Amino acid sequence: MTRPVKIALVYQSLLGIYGDRGNATVLGKRLQWRGIDHELVVVEPGDAVPADASIYLLGGGEDMAQVSAVSALQTDGNLFRGLDEGAVLFAVCAGYQICGKTFTVGDRDEVIEGLGLLDVTTERGPQRAVGEILTRWSRADGTTSLITGFENHGGYTTLGQDANPLARVVVGVGNANDGSEGAVQGRVIGTYPHGPVLARNPDLADHLLELATGTTLEPLDKPEIERLREQRIEAVQRGAR
Template identity: 40%
Template sequence: MNPAEATTPARASKGTIRVVQLYPRDMNIYGDWGNALVLQRRIAWHGYTPELLEYNVGDDWPEDADILVGGGGQDSGQLIIQDDLQTRAPLLKALAEEGMPMLVICGLYQLFGRFFKTHTGTEIPGIGILDVETRGTDERLIGNVKVATPEFGEVLGYENHSGQTTLGPGVRPLGTVAKGTGNNSSDGHEGARYRNVVASYLHGSLLPKNPAIADFLIRTAAERKFGTFAPGEPDDHFAELARQHAARRPR
């Protein structure tokens, strides 16, 4: 240990922020677990104590959750979780209405909507937090994406989905696609926003290249829990390098 480090007192934590991963056992493809890891690291950089928890089918719901993150999955994964998700729907709706910050990607984006109808005609009911509908098609939307957003600047990621999602009047898009496809092959929008819920098709994972979204989730959680947010000094060097590299990639 450096002698200077030994004599430097540890900074007191500003408080604990609890991040709950929703169904990581069945809904965690294309690196979506990385979103939770980024939140864990950035919470610490901001001077708070991160606590990373999981909720899978049949688990007891974690108490005092502050941020909810959920990833994508195959149709089979959505079928596995659908009954349990429906039992948690009233709780999740209440938390969304109360303003809990949430990030849902791809498959859970779809199931936070009204329904997902697979390309074979099977309809998986959603929980209706988001005013969106998704229908599976034979067209695969795949490749690198750039999205212009009013809240987070340019958002970068990678899409890989055959479900085409349309937004209703109860939500607004996350942003407008500058490269790639987004929610569907017709309207030029990507993702959805409702209260403090951020929904997106972008994998890669999303947050390592888009720290502005991560900090929005953390700031919102801190303000709800502690009444204020005292930012730290995150190290964005590698995030910026990743953004530069991703922006240069072809579709």
């Protein structure tokens, strides 16, 4: 019997202030619609992170929450063990930043060592990036699609040679005004958009599920989701003209 797909929502009380918990809901629902069993584990500080999850999720939070989350994850160690076993990590905004080598916090821009899962560094940007963001995501098979979301971050992220951009910016700021957004390194994916981003972008949600399960998923016929997505994209494009 195939075990359920285990989704670990990590440190919701620290990294969950922008509604990114919705990403877990979307992944679970898209598995349910396909008749695939799943298990959602909500992990709070002090709880052990499961080492056998298929997908780990990190969301957005404030500076001190980032510092606390890094310390707790380093002490626990099971996130690293899970990734070594082939799990997928999807990290949004503050969660994305802490996956890098370093990030800065506070008025003095104190440099904090990150989890080192992505070859990126984050520093305070010249102005806060706030607003709708639209990017173009290029998949490994050569196909592309748009990613829509809402960015709200003061940190600007620079990619090193071992990390690749998740997407290229069409509207918005993204990583650091260099035209890139997010980062991908192995089975770790970081991105800035909220929304929650997987509710707005079902193709990206299915991509994570396919990475985690090692299978190609059958398409879902959900025209109402596609219509809403098209309306959001059109609204962002109109606003940018």
